[in-house]
Amino acid sequence: MKGFAYLLLAVVALTGVLVYMAHASGHADGEAAPIFGIKIPPGYRDWRLISVAHEEGNLNDLRALLGNDAAIKAYREGKLTFPDGTIIARLAWSYVPSEENNKVFGRAQSFVPGPATNVQFMVKDSRKYAATGGWGFAQFKDGKPAADALLRTCFPCHEPVKARDFVFTHYAP
Amino acid sequence: MKGFAYLLLAVVALTGVLVYMAHASGHADGEAAPIFGIKIPPGYRDWRLISVAHEEGNLNDLRALLGNDAAIKAYREGKLTFPDGTIIARLAWSYVPSEENNKVFGRAQSFVPGPATNVQFMVKDSRKYAATGGWGFAQFKDGKPAADALLRTCFPCHEPVKARDFVFTHYAP
Structure with a gap:
């Protein structure tokens, strides 16, 4: 019985460590988005580049589109519909002039990522x-x-690009 | 002697195959750039993202900065100097409005990559x-x-950013 008590203690301790680790590893284990129940995919910042863009207007951001392996494969093969498992990540940063770069170039021409939006x-x-x-x-x-x-x-905003499987971004070669 | 002739034939054939393969694999084995003798690094399009930018002026492009493993590691560790072996790739495309996207958004706000420059x-x-x-x-x-x-x-253009190891681009988190 004493052996069982030790085992129980060990399990409780290990559970504590695992819960702590889940918290410590940050975003990937964070809250899921409502409705669709999507969590931030671990390691998405390491995914390969699909394309970049600049949105003016209210957003006024610089953005990068990254894709997991399924996304990149489909894009490169020119598939019209993406397979299940595809994830496309859209990172965005505020659109700001680079004072450092412009000083070198001698004119205001360089726009770079500010804080992430x-x-x-x-x-x-x-x-x-x-x-x-x-x-x-x-x-x-x-x-x-x-x-x-x-x-x-x-979805209502993506619906007009149904012919491209509801995806705005083209692959930038 | 007959054995040697066969061996010679085999070597000649293999050389032909290797030369063909080198050609077939395309850019990576193409001409090296003069002065610095740099060839296009194989697989650079699969490298991880450092940042993005928009250069106005004569270039007027959208660009993505990708880094090999050494580059990404140094950036993420906040190293002030990059180790030997670091390669930073700057891809650029002409800066064009996206008619497709703007039609959906109802105003001209979306700029995307045109042809690669x-x-x-x-x-x-x-x-x-x-x-x-x-x-x-x-x-x-x-x-x-x-x-x-x-x-x-x-180099003369990169010299002013000597304090950043001659690299303009910051890492976009």
């Missing part, structure tokens, strides 16, 4: 997200998911 | 490139290296 994900699961073209949508700011109301605006 | 590389080798801050510079357009005269303009 938010990161968005499109996750393909044709059954789970059948109501929204097979895609789940998520947005995180400093690891915190966006509210339901915002996420409900994603 | 050229790709540049900075290669760190503190002994080989001692005269230019430890960096070799290369530029390729459609796989063809830029002329000596152009490459000689690289």
Whole structure:
């Protein structure tokens, strides 16, 4: 019985360590976005580049689109629909002039990323997200998911590009 | 002697295969850039993202900076000098409005990559490139290296950012 008590203690201690580790590893184990239940995919910052863009208007950001292996493979093969398991990450930073660079160039011509604004994900699961073209949508700011109301605006905006499987971004060679 | 003839034939055939393979694999085995003798590093399009930017002025491009493992490691560790073996790739595309996206957004706000302009590389080798801050510079357009005269303009432009090991680009988190 004493052996069992020690074993129980060990299990409790190990559970504590695992819970601590889950917290310590940060965003990847953070809150899931509502509606679509998407968490930040671990290691997405290491994914390969799909393309870049500059959005003016209210957002006024510089952005990079990264894709997991399934996304990159589909893009490079010119697939018209993305397979289940595809994840596309949209990173964005505020659009700011680079004083450092402009000083060297002698004129205001260089615009670079300021602070990160938010990161968005499109996750393909044709059954789970059948109501929204097979895609789940998520947005995180400093690891915190966006509210339901915002996420409900994603699909209506992507719907006009149905012919491109609801994906705006083309691959930049 | 007959055995030797066969062996010779085999070597000649194998050489032919290797030469063919070198050609078939494309850019990576293409012409080296003059002065610094840099070839296009194989697989650079798969490297991880350092940052993005928009250069106005004569270039007017959208660009992505990618780094090999040594580059990414140094950036993430906040190293002030990059180790030998570091390669930073600068991809660039002409800066064009996206008619497709703007139609959806209802206003002209989206700028995306047009055709690729050229790709540049900075290669760190503190002994080989001692005269230019430890960096070799290369530029390729459609796989063809830029002329000596152009490459000689690289280092003078990077010299003002000596405090950042002659590298303009900061890491975008």
